[in-house]
């Protein structure tokens with residue numbers, strides 16, 4: 341097997357790879373299974389071995405090796421930057437050079453060295469003094485002379501078991517926003533609650549199975565601003581349940597913070613309103629704190645269930661059963677993207693500022709409702725804020741009685 345001693349220097353990423361992760365994951369590159377030797381990347385001691393063109397590998401260093409998508413994304417960025425070169429400056433944080441640099445590296449990693457070379461040359465046209473890219477150009481040329489990368493195999497779209505519903509997800513997220521949603525009915529609800537007598541909830545039924553309802557004008561602009569302001573200083577990268585633990589995951593990209601009802605009268609009032617509208621008991625430990633979530637550009641939450649699907653889930657630490665229902669409040673509008681998509685039920689709800697979306701996660705017999713698989717679509721422009729309130733089974737025994745009928 342030919343061994344290359346070159347090192348191609350990756351453009352620096354905004355989040356540097358932590359040192360303790362370097363070289364820890366992969367075997368030496370030449371041992372990597374599944375990499376045709378002709379396309380073997382030069383020895384990159386710091387880089388985990390990515391199966392070329394196969395998308396996400398089991399890496400854990402933050403690198404997913406998804407060059408299929410990084411190339412598509414960066415191609416778009418490069419062509420937009422080329423069109424408007426010099427005329428705009430994204431807060432000084434991005435440039436044509438950045439995009440070219442990363443795109444060249446992605447092509448190199450995907451085995452397409454001639455593309456990597458021509459993009460790096462274009463880079464040098466704008467920034468001729470860059471030593472790293474100049475060295476890379478020399479190495480790409482050498483690799484091409486040696487006959488490496490002559491025929492890069494087409495990149496495969498990454499496919500992991502978690503993404504089986506990927507096609508439906510992408511299609512739902514790309515549906516134009518203006519489409520009529522074919523909702524079922526509208527009503528003013530008081531639920532015999534004194535809180536709602538003067539100001540009934542404006543309920544719109546979205547689906548019966550799974551049961552999904554949208555409450556318009558559920559909060560005011562002022563309340564939304566207060567909640568975002570309270571959460572702002574506490575926002576941290578969101579985590580997901582993974583086995584018995586909670587951890588960061590590439591399929592959930594957002595920041596979030598938890599707000600207790602004692603944080604502010606607005607949070608307490610919101611709890612009371614949710615209790616009145618849903619008729620459910622939210623007193624501790626029957627509901628979780630309010631989770632405020634902020635998605636930036638490209639932020640998303642890929643298809644998932646809110647309820648636990650394993651008895652080991654950290655959700656059960658509350659000892660109040662599974663998450664029987666979700667109520668999610670849209671705290672902001674979004675310029676483009678960001679709908680909430682129900683994958684199996686085949687509909688998506690566009691973000692409507694101040695509205696709340698309610699659904700039952702469990703069926704009346706306590707089983708998870710498989711039809712509730714849902715996702716937060718990628719934010720394409722602007723940013724998105726939501727607040728989640730997850731209500732648990734315990735405490736609801738008389739409010740949502742069980743049923744022996746498996747269809748309920």
Ligand SMILES: O=C(O)CCC(=O)C(=O)O
Pocket residue numbers: 633641646668678679680681714715716717726728
């Ligand atoms: O952001 C959305 O639209 C969905 C969020 C969601 O499903 C969640 O946070 O569990």
Ligand SMILES: [Fe+2]
Pocket residue numbers: 644645646714
């Ligand atoms: Fe969710």
